[in-house]
Amino acid sequence: MATFLDIAFLEHFSSIFVVIFVFTAVYAILTFKKPLGDNKGINALIAFAVSVLFIMSKDAIAIIRTAVPWWTLMVLVITFIIIGVEAFGSSFDPGTLQSFSTWILIIAIIIFVFAWAGVAGQKAGPYLGNESSTQAAENYGGSGNVASGNFQENLGATLFHPKVLGVILILVIALFAILFITWPIGLNSIGP
Secondary structure (H helix, E strand, O other), rough: OOOOOHHHHHHHHHHHHHHHHHHHHHHHHHHHHHOOOOOOHHHHHHHHHHHHHHHHHHHHHHHHHHHHHHHHHHHHHHHHHHHHHHHHHOOHHHHHHHHHHHHHHHHHHHHHHHHHHHHHHHHHHHOOOOOHOOOOOOOOOOOOOOOOOOOOHHHHHHHOOHHHHHHHHHHHHHHHHHHHHHOOOOOHOOOO
């Protein structure tokens, strides 16, 4: 039964939304950073060319379809954080905003990498889809736990392996040790 809120037909137009998103993002970057000058016509032409190139790749469209909802969620969370901070009468100083923008860029890149891995990962491995997991495990000398035919299962089993979790813990401890050792000491804390 069709209802007013049934928007399933928009799935057929999702490629058009991806093209519009890519055009807008590339045009915004070219206009903001001005690598080619202030000519808006050239910026629009390059943005249009890049967005048309995205039409030709189903994988690129799938990556953008996967990443954009997460980027949207990230922007909403950041907006609510800014509104919450300013609602209590506080504001961000320029140094905090600089580090905040660095973290936003890092999170956006991580979202893109996970979207790319989700789309292209199943085709990336040498043993995915064309060999059984026991053959892949025998060739690598493993136990067969991370040699299934599914990329997400392989990635999850690898990331949550005890040795990998141990290495991540050591790296996090080293990161905090470096941060606290090199933390600048204020001149007021040094006494006679």
